[in-house]
Amino acid sequence: xxxxxxxxGTELLLGQTVNTNATYLSQGLADIGVDVYxxxxxxxxxxxxxxxxELARSRAELIVFTGGLGPTQDDLTKDALADYLGKEIGxxxxxxxxxxxxxxxxxxxxxxxxxxxxxxxxxxFPLVNDAGLAVGNALSQDGTHYVLLPGPPREMKPMxxxxxxxxxxxxxxxxxxxxxxxxxFAGIGESSLEQAxxxxxxxxxxxxxxxxxxxxxxxxxxxxxxVSQLEAGARLDAAEEAIKERVGKHLYASEDIPxxxxxxxxxxxxxxxxxxxxxxxxxxxxxxxxxxPGSSGEFVGGVVTYTxxxxxxxxxxxxxxxxxPDAPGAISESTAALMAERVRELTDCDYGVSLTGVAGPxxxxxxxxxxxxFGIAERxxxxxxxxxxxxxxxxxxxxxxxxxxxYRLWQRLDNEK
Amino acid sequence: xxxxxxxxGTELLLGQTVNTNATYLSQGLADIGVDVYxxxxxxxxxxxxxxxxELARSRAELIVFTGGLGPTQDDLTKDALADYLGKEIGxxxxxxxxxxxxxxxxxxxxxxxxxxxxxxxxxxFPLVNDAGLAVGNALSQDGTHYVLLPGPPREMKPMxxxxxxxxxxxxxxxxxxxxxxxxxFAGIGESSLEQAxxxxxxxxxxxxxxxxxxxxxxxxxxxxxxVSQLEAGARLDAAEEAIKERVGKHLYASEDIPxxxxxxxxxxxxxxxxxxxxxxxxxxxxxxxxxxPGSSGEFVGGVVTYTxxxxxxxxxxxxxxxxxPDAPGAISESTAALMAERVRELTDCDYGVSLTGVAGPxxxxxxxxxxxxFGIAERxxxxxxxxxxxxxxxxxxxxxxxxxxxYRLWQRLDNEK
Numbered sequence: 001x002x003x004x005x006x007x008x009g010t011e012l013l014l015g016q017t018v019n020t021n022a023t024y025l026s027q028g029l030a031d032i033g034v035d036v037y038x039x040x041x042x043x044x045x046x047x048x049x050x051x052x053x054e055l056a057r058s059r060a061e062l063i064v065f066t067g068g069l070g071p072t073q074d075d076l077t078k079d080a081l082a083d084y085l086g087k088e089i090g091x092x093x094x095x096x097x098x099x100x101x102x103x104x105x106x107x108x109x110x111x112x113x114x115x116x117x118x119x120x121x122x123x124x125f126p127l128v129n130d131a132g133l134a135v136g137n138a139l140s141q142d143g144t145h146y147v148l149l150p151g152p153p154r155e156m157k158p159m160x161x162x163x164x165x166x167x168x169x170x171x172x173x174x175x176x177x178x179x180x181x182x183x184x185f186a187g188i189g190e191s192s193l194e195q196a197x198x199x200x201x202x203x204x205x206x207x208x209x210x211x212x213x214x215x216x217x218x219x220x221x222x223x224x225x226x227v228s229q230l231e232a233g234a235r236l237d238a239a240e241e242a243i244k245e246r247v248g249k250h251l252y253a254s255e256d257i258p259x260x261x262x263x264x265x266x267x268x269x270x271x272x273x274x275x276x277x278x279x280x281x282x283x284x285x286x287x288x289x290x291x292x293p294g295s296s297g298e299f300v301g302g303v304v305t306y307t308x309x310x311x312x313x314x315x316x317x318x319x320x321x322x323x324x325p326d327a328p329g330a331i332s333e334s335t336a337a338l339m340a341e342r343v344r345e346l347t348d349c350d351y352g353v354s355l356t357g358v359a360g361p362x363x364x365x366x367x368x369x370x371x372x373x374f375g376i377a378e379r380x381x382x383x384x385x386x387x388x389x390x391x392x393x394x395x396x397x398x399x400x401x402x403x404x405x406x407y408r409l410w411q412r413l414d415n416e417k
Numbered sequence: 418x419x420x421x422x423x424x425x426g427t428e429l430l431l432g433q434t435v436n437t438n439a440t441y442l443s444q445g446l447a448d449i450g451v452d453v454y455x456x457x458x459x460x461x462x463x464x465x466x467x468x469x470x471e472l473a474r475s476r477a478e479l480i481v482f483t484g485g486l487g488p489t490q491d492d493l494t495k496d497a498l499a500d501y502l503g504k505e506i507g508x509x510x511x512x513x514x515x516x517x518x519x520x521x522x523x524x525x526x527x528x529x530x531x532x533x534x535x536x537x538x539x540x541x542f543p544l545v546n547d548a549g550l551a552v553g554n555a556l557s558q559d560g561t562h563y564v565l566l567p568g569p570p571r572e573m574k575p576m577x578x579x580x581x582x583x584x585x586x587x588x589x590x591x592x593x594x595x596x597x598x599x600x601x602f603a604g605i606g607e608s609s610l611e612q613a614x615x616x617x618x619x620x621x622x623x624x625x626x627x628x629x630x631x632x633x634x635x636x637x638x639x640x641x642x643x644v645s646q647l648e649a650g651a652r653l654d655a656a657e658e659a660i661k662e663r664v665g666k667h668l669y670a671s672e673d674i675p676x677x678x679x680x681x682x683x684x685x686x687x688x689x690x691x692x693x694x695x696x697x698x699x700x701x702x703x704x705x706x707x708x709x710p711g712s713s714g715e716f717v718g719g720v721v722t723y724t725x726x727x728x729x730x731x732x733x734x735x736x737x738x739x740x741x742p743d744a745p746g747a748i749s750e751s752t753a754a755l756m757a758e759r760v761r762e763l764t765d766c767d768y769g770v771s772l773t774g775v776a777g778p779x780x781x782x783x784x785x786x787x788x789x790x791f792g793i794a795e796r797x798x799x800x801x802x803x804x805x806x807x808x809x810x811x812x813x814x815x816x817x818x819x820x821x822x823x824y825r826l827w828q829r830l831d832n833e834k
Contacts, residue, residue, distance in 0.1 A: 012439075012440075012443070012456065013443055013452075013453045013454065013455075013456065014443055014444070014447055014453075015439075015440045015441065015442070015443030015444030015445070015446075015447060015453075016444075017440070018435060018436075018437055018440045019435075019436055019439060019440070019456070020435055022429075022432075022436060022458065023429070023432045023434070023435045023436065024432065025432070026429070026430050026431055026432030027431065027432025027433070028432070029432075030431050030432060035430075036430045036431075036432075037430065037459075037460060037465065038430075038457065038458060038459055038465070038469075039429065039430065039436070039456075039457070039458035040455065040456070040457055040458075041439065041455060041456035041457075042454075042455055043454065048454065048455070051476075052455075055472065059468075190489070191487075191488050191489060191528055191530065191531065192528070194489055195528050195530075210427065210431075211489075212428045212433055212434075221431070221433070275727075276721070278700075281704070281707075282703050282704050282706070282707025282708070282718075283695075283700030283701065283702070283703030283704035283707065283719075283721065284700065284704045285700070286699050286700030286721040286723075287698070287699050287700035287701045287704050289699070290698075290699025290700065290721070290723055291699070291811070291812065291815070293777075293778050293811060295723075296723050296724055299723060300723055300724045300726065300727050301699075301720065301721040301722045301723040301724060301727040301731070302700075302720070302721050303718065303719070303720050303721070303731070304693075304700065304703040304707070304718040304719050304720070304721065305718045306703075306707055306712075306713050306716060306717055306718040307713050307717045307718060309717065310692075310717050310718040310764060313763070313764060313765070314718070314720070314763070314764070346730070346731070347727060347730060347731070348730075360710070361710050389522075389523050391519065392548060392549070392571070393547075393548045393571055393575075394708070394710060395571065395708065396548070396571055398708070
C-alpha cells in the first residue's frame, strides 16, 4: 500500500517548527510495510489543503494527516476533508463529554471553539486522544483511506501507535509485513561502502539493501517482506552474511547504535576502563562516550589539553617536545603517543586515547587543516598511533576525528576479544 | 514571490532523517521576504522527482531543492531537472579540479561516480560548495527559478546563506528588502521572554518581533521591510531599545552568535583565561567553547572527572567529601566549589568553571534527575555556586546544564567589565 503524509500548519512553512511528525510517521508506516512515496506540508488554508488531498489521492491509497484538529479558526483539516468528500460534520459524544468535564473540573469557562475538537466527519471511525482533547478520525471512501491525527507530537504518537495503527493494520489485512535490520559501519565512507556492495545493491530484489550516512557513521538498512519474524530473520541473516563477506571488518553492530555505545559494551564485557586526552576535539570524544547512559563504569574521564601549556601542565608532555625549532610539535605522532600514555597513567586506566590535530579554519604549526593523530595506549602494551587526513568544516573535522578515534579503539578492542 | 521546497531523499520517506533542511530554508526564505506555500518530500526516483517539479511549477515561482546532488546512483536531482527542462548536463571545471585534487592529495583512488558531483545543468549558475564536493546549481527558465542545494545540512547551510541567497536576492531585484536583526538571550525561557514582551508582540506591526528557541538558547528576530539599510537600521534600533527596557539583563548579543562565543569575546577583551572541570556534561562545556575558532587563546582546557575516583585523582577532591554516609557527595554545592577552585589552580587560570549533577535516566546519590550545581572560581575572589533544576531527556539536561553554566559565567564577566 502506498501512503502520503500531509502535515498541516503554517508554522511548518515559516520554519518555526521542525516536521518531526513526518519522520515519525514514515518510520512507523515503514515498520508495518506501508511505503511512503511523498510527504507534503501545507499551510492552514482550506483551498490549499483540498489541493493537497486531490493530489495525494492520485498517487496514494492511504493519506495520513497531522495537524489542524485543534480548537482555533485556522484548524481546518476536518472541515476541508469533509467538504471535499461531501460529508457532514458530527460530534463525537465521549470526546465532547471529556472536554466539558475537563473545563468544569478546573472551574474554567469553556470557550465555544473548544467544542470543535470533538468534531467527527460523518461515517468516520473516531480515534481516541489519550493525551489531549482533539479526537482523531479514520475513514475510507472510493478506495482511499484517510487517517487524521493531531499535530502536537505527544498527542499524535500515542494515537498513531494505538487506534490509528490498528485501523491501518485492519485495512492491510493479512498482507505480508516489512521487517528490517540496520547494520552500522565505521572507518569507511558511504560511497566506498556502496562501491564494495555494488553487486549486491544492483542485484537486489528481496531483501532490499539501502546505505545511508548519518553523523559521521554509515548504516545499511536491509528489509524484506514476510509473514513472520522467522521467515524474515532467515532472509535478513543471509543478506547480512553476504555483506559481511565484503565489508565485515567495518561492521560494528547489527542494530542502530552509535559507535561509542558499541565501545562501552565491549569495555563492559571485558571489564576494562578508558580515559581520554583531547586537543583537537576539545571534549567531544568524552562527550560522545558519556552520552551513553551508564558509561561511567567504563569511561572514567580525562583531560582537555587545548593549549601546549596544558599538555605540559596536566600531562607532563615536555615543552621541548611541543615547542622549539626542532620539536615535533603538539600535532605529531610522538605527542599523540605521549598524551595517550600519560592520561592512561594519570587515571590508572586500561586504555588511554588521545587526539591531536588541526580543526581549522587555518593551519597550525605549519600543518594542514584536517591532519589528525590518534594515540591508543594500553597497560603493558605498545602504544599505537594512527594518522588521518579529514576534510570538511571545523565542526565536521572534529566530529570525524572523534569517530575515527573511536573506530581505531573499536578495532583494537575487537582484535583483543 | 512564492516558493516551494522540494527535499529529495528516500531516507526522509523512511523516517531515517528528519527534514530539518525544510525548516531551515523556510526560515531563511521568510527572512528575505519569500513566502513558502508548500514543502514536498520525494524519494530518490526520477519519475517522482519530475512529478514534484511539475506540480511545484504550477504553484510557485521559486523552487528550492535539497538533496540528491551526491555521487551515488540514486542522487538524481540534477539529471531529473535537466531532463525535465530539456537541457544537457555539463561539468563545472573548478569543482572537478577540487574533487580530483582532494583524492590525489590523499593518495586515494577516486571512484568514478565522484565526478558526478561536479555536474552542472547547462546554462545554470554554479553554487560553490565550501563544505563538500557537490556543486549546487541555480537557473531560470520560463518564469520559474530553480535552486539546487546539497542534502547534508553542513553543506546546504553555507551554500544557501552565501551564493544561493545572493542569487535569489538578485532575482527579487529592487523590491523592498526585508532587514532583520537577531537578539540572543540566556537565562530566560522562551515563554517567559514572550510573556515579558507580550505588549510589544501583540502591538507589533513594523518591525515584527518573533521569538524562537534554539539549542538551549532563546532568540528574537526583529524584521522590517525597507529600501535601505539606513532606513531599516533606525527602526530596528528603536525596537531593540524597547526590548532591552524589559529584558535587557538577559540579552547577551545583538547578533546570532552562541553564548560561548560571547564569553570568548569577553575573555579576550579582558585578557582572561578559563578552564573547566566537568562531571555531568562529560566534556560538552569544553566542546562548546572550543567549537569557537581561536578559542585556545581564552580557554586552556580542563578535566572531565566523570567518576568520584577521577574527582579525587585529577582534582584532589578528598574522598571524604565524595563518599560516606555524612559526605556531601559528588552532587553538592561544596563539591562544585572545590572542583571549580581546583581546576583553576591546576591550570593557573583566571576562572575555573565546574558542573556536577544528575543527567539521568535515573537518580544518583539519591538526588533527582535534573539537579545541577555550577561553580565559578576566580583568582583572588570568592567562589560562587549556583543550583538549577533542569528538565528534559538526558541529552537536553546536559545541554541545558552547559548553557546555564555559560550564562552564569557571562553574568559574572558582565558585572566585572
